[in-house]
Amino acid sequence: MKKNGIIFVIAFLVAFAGGYFIFSSGGDAPEKDTSTATSEKQDKKDDASDEETAKEDSSDEATVPAEAEALQANNCLSCHAVESLGAEGGASGPDLSDAYKNVKGKHGKELDEFLQEPTSQVMSGVIEGNPLSDEEREQIVEALKKASENNE
Ligand code: HEC
Known part of the structure; x- marks a missing residue:
């Protein structure tokens, strides 16, 4: 009985620690990193397209005779x-x-x-x-x- 009890406790700890490890490495922390990286990229893209529209506007004016x-x-x-x-x-x-x-x-x-x-x-x-x-x-x-x- 005592042996079974010890095995149970060890099995529980392994399962718990393993589950915790999988969650923390596959889950939250890395995800946050990638999401901030993409939003920074998007900001840069927005800036670039703003510049493009500004260029288009000025070329429109230039076409007036x-x-x-x-x-x-x-x-x-x-x-x-x-x-x-x-x-x-x-x-x-x-x-x-x-x-x-x-x-x-x-x-x-x-x-x-x-x-x-x-x-x-x-x-x-x-x-x-x-x-x-x-x-x-x-x-x-x-x-x-x-x-x-x-x-x-
Ligand atoms: C918000 C739009 C708008 C702006 C800005 C505008 N117009 Fe007009 N214009 C009209 C409309 C609509 C008519 C048709 C008659 C009416 O309802 O007043 C018209 C009529 C005219 C007419 C009579 C032509 C006809 O065949 O009946 C002349 C001339 C004219 N505008 C000159 C100008 C000049 C010069 C400017 C710039 C200083 C100007 N308009 C700015 C909308 C505008």
Whole structure:
């Protein structure tokens, strides 16, 4: 009986220690290490893709033709394209290739006046929020005059 008892205790200790050993080496500690390593790698990847998008943004700006720069500088191209100047832009406003000529017919004012006090709803909001200086307006009128000449 005594022998059996000792064997039992030894077997118990071996099983317990062995189980503990397997758990501690295959389990927690090494797993933590790998997870921090991967998240660091991901951080680096994120940084790299941020740089890529920044590069894309600046190359977009570079594709705006010189003649349309006044429009780009005043954010007009976020809503308007000017096809006859080769300027791509947003689609929420009409293409401005012919605006120099057709604004009077459409909105009852010459372009220059329209840009000071627009008679249409969206443009009233745009100009109110960001009034154009005389110089900016002249540059824009000049650019859109060229656009309409290109369009003939
Ligand atoms: C938030 C978008 C938005 C921005 C920014 C914007 N426009 Fe417009 N624009 C419009 C919309 C929409 C119209 C159509 C008429 C309306 O609803 O006001 C329009 C109409 C016009 C028209 C009349 C053209 C036509 O055929 O009816 C001109 C000219 C014009 N915009 C010039 C400009 C200029 C110059 C700028 C930059 C200073 C500019 N817009 C910025 C949205 C915009």
